[in-house]
Structures are given as structure tokens and as C-alpha cells.
Amino acid sequence: MSGAASEPYENAQARQRASELGIWVFITTELMFFGPLFAGYLQLRLAFPEAFAAASRHTLFWSGTVNTLVLLTSSLAVALAGECQRRAPRRAARWFVAAAVLGVVFLVIKGYEYVEDWHEQLVPGLRFSFDAAHRHGAELFYYLYFAFTGVHALHLTVGVCLVSLVAWRLSHGAQEFEAFSEGVARYWHFVDIVWVFLYPLLYLIGRYG
Amino acid sequence: MNGARAWPRLVLAWVALVCLLAVSAISSWFDLGPGNLGIALTVAVLKAGLVVIFFMRLRAAPGAVRLAVLLALLMLALLLGLSLTDARERAAVVSGRENAAGTSAGQELP
Numbered sequence: 001m002s003g004a005a006s007e008p009y010e011n012a013q014a015r016q017r018a019s020e021l022g023i024w025v026f027i028t029t030e031l032m033f034f035g036p037l038f039a040g041y042l043q044l045r046l047a048f049p050e051a052f053a054a055a056s057r058h059t060l061f062w063s064g065t066v067n068t069l070v071l072l073t074s075s076l077a078v079a080l081a082g083e084c085q086r087r088a089p090r091r092a093a094r095w096f097v098a099a100a101v102l103g104v105v106f107l108v109i110k111g112y113e114y115v116e117d118w119h120e121q122l123v124p125g126l127r128f129s130f131d132a133a134h135r136h137g138a139e140l141f142y143y144l145y146f147a148f149t150g151v152h153a154l155h156l157t158v159g160v161c162l163v164s165l166v167a168w169r170l171s172h173g174a175q176e177f178e179a180f181s182e183g184v185a186r187y188w189h190f191v192d193i194v195w196v197f198l199y200p201l202l203y204l205i206g207r208y209g
Numbered sequence: 210m211n212g213a214r215a216w217p218r219l220v221l222a223w224v225a226l227v228c229l230l231a232v233s234a235i236s237s238w239f240d241l242g243p244g245n246l247g248i249a250l251t252v253a254v255l256k257a258g259l260v261v262i263f264f265m266r267l268r269a270a271p272g273a274v275r276l277a278v279l280l281a282l283l284m285l286a287l288l289l290g291l292s293l294t295d296a297r298e299r300a301a302v303v304s305g306r307e308n309a310a311g312t313s314a315g316q317e318l319p
Binding site: 017020021024025027028031032035036038039042043046047061065068069072073075076078079080083185186189190192193196197199200201203204205207208 | 215216219220222223226227230233234237238239240241245246249250252253256257260261263264265270271273274277278280281282284285288289292293295296297
């Protein structure tokens with residue numbers, strides 16, 4: 001599309017730069033969205049340190065660890081897709097598909113964890129039981145746990161849909177598609193970074209003891 | 210296009226990320242006192258840095274992008290920092306009030 005009337009940008013490079021700034025600004029607003037959740041975690045952890053440690057020992061260590069590995073690997077797949085997109089769009093499409101599959105693997109493992117949490121009676125408001133000394137603090141921990149992981153899973157679900165769309169369009173020979181696919185890739189990496197912080201806060205801190 | 214040369218760099222970044230994951234996971238099995246928290250959060254920051262620099266290519270981004278990211282991090286630091294101050298001060302105020310009233314009730318105030 002080179003028609004001056006239909007494009008607000010002088011050339012493809014200007015459009016690319018505007019798109020890059022746009023997706024980064026979007027990511028910073030997402031940071032502001034997750035930020036208050038982290039601030040809430042900080043406040044409550046300071047108020048109930050023992051209860052938070054006791055509650056985090058009930059999260060599934062191996063599921064969390066494997067899921068971190070899955071997301072880091074999916075980020076590599078998306079980065080590799082971006083690198084070969086211009087030269088080999090079909091190969092890039094395969095990398096995007098690999099990332100989408102890994103995203104689904106993550107969601108399945110997360111779903112398994114939720115089922116286990118339900119059986120272990122760790123779902124506040126619906127089915128919760130914990131030792132009396134730490135019950136209140138542990139309940140707050142699990143409210144945060146479900147808020148964090150639920151919102152993250154929602155973001156990842158959107159990411160899986162977007163990455164699949166990029167893969168589909170690339171495999172069907174879409175042209176001038178780089179601005180969109182790079183935006184999707186950066187969004188995917190951001191969702192990965194959020195998990196990089198959730199993993200220690202929910203699964204590791206207080207594990208010993 | 211330097212795509213061919215970017216492959217090893219990206220894979221190396223992933224290897225570093227997996228090694229950092231191993232460090233944080235294994236360190237959580239041992240009682241290191243405050244070190245557990247320190248290692249877990251330091252590793253998280255390093256991992257985020259690797260993803261931002263190598264996968265999101267922030268280093269090659271224009272100045273406006275870097276400024277937007279810097280401002281967002283500053284706002285986040287303000288949010289977390291000021292709410293931390295509030296948490297500490299409020300605890301002091303509540304315990305001060307309890308001492309003044311000579312009661313030990315209501316100790317679990319967030």
C-alpha cells in the first residue's frame with residue numbers, strides 16, 4: 001500500500017517505528033496493570049510473612065518450574081521466528097506455531113494445578129481449609145495467587161490466539177506484516193516476563209521450611 | 210539482514226535463562242535466610258533483563274521507546290516504594306495506638 005491518502009506515514013520505516021513505539025507504550029500500560037497486584041502482594045507479604053511462606057509451600061513446585069521452562073522456551077521460539085521471518089516466512093510460521101503449542105502446554109499444566117488446588121481445598125471463597133494459625137494470611141495469599149495466575153493465563157490465552165493468527169497469515173504468504181507480528185512477539189515476551197516474577201513470588205519464597 | 214548470526218545469540222540467551230531458572234529453583238531448597246528472597250528476586254530481574262535485551266531487542270530500539278520503558282519502570286518503582294512506606298508507617302501507627310490503649314487485641318491488621 002503506497003497510496004499517500006490511505007497511509008498516515010511517509011514510508012514503511014516510519015510506520016514500523018510508530019508501531020514499535022505503540023506496542024512498547026501498550027506494554028508499559030500493562031506494567032501499570034500488573035503493578036498494583038505486585039504492590040498488593042508486597043503489602044500482604046509484609047503483614048503475614050509466616051502465613052505467606054506456609055501457603056507458598058502448598059503450591060506445586062514442579063508444575064511452576066516446568067511452566068517457567070515452557071514459557072522461556074516459547075519466548076525463544078517467538079524470537080527465532082522474528083529473526084527468520086523476512087527470509088523464510090514459512091519457517092517463521094512454524095516457530096510461531098511451536099510457541100502457540102507451548103502456550104497451550106502452559107495453560108494445561110496451569111489447569112492441572114487449579115484442579116489440584118481444588119482437591120487440596122486451597123480455593124478461597126469456595127473451598128478453603130488451612131491450619132488455624134495461618135488461615136487468614138494463607139487465604140489472602142491464595143486470593144492473590146488466583147488473581148495473578150488467572151489474569152496471566154488470560155493474557156497468555158490472548159497471546160496464543162494472536163501468535164496463531166500470525167502463523168496462519170505467514171503460512172498464507174501475507175506481505176508487509178512485520179509491524180503486527182513484531183508487536184505480537186513483544187507482547188508474548190512481556191507475558192513471559194510477568195511469569196518470571198510470579199514464579200519466585202508464588203512458588204519459591206518460603207519453599208524451605 | 211544479520212538473521213543467520215542472530216540464531217546462536219538467541220539460543221545462548223535461552224541457555225542463560227534456563228541456567229538462571231535452575232539457580233533460583235535449587236536455591237529455594239536450602240535455608241539461606243534473607244538470601245532466598247535476594248537470590249529469587251535478583252535472578253528474576255536478570256531473567257527479565259535478558260528477555261528484554263535479547264528477545265525484545267530494546268537495546269536497538271529508538272530513544273523514544275527507551276524513554277517510555279524507563280518512565281514506566283520509574284512509575285512502578287514509585288508505586289511499590291511508596292506503598293512500602295505506607296505499610297511500614299501504618300504498622301507503627303497501629304501498634305502505637307494499641308500500646309496507648311493498653312490492649313493486645315486486633316493484632317492481625319494488614
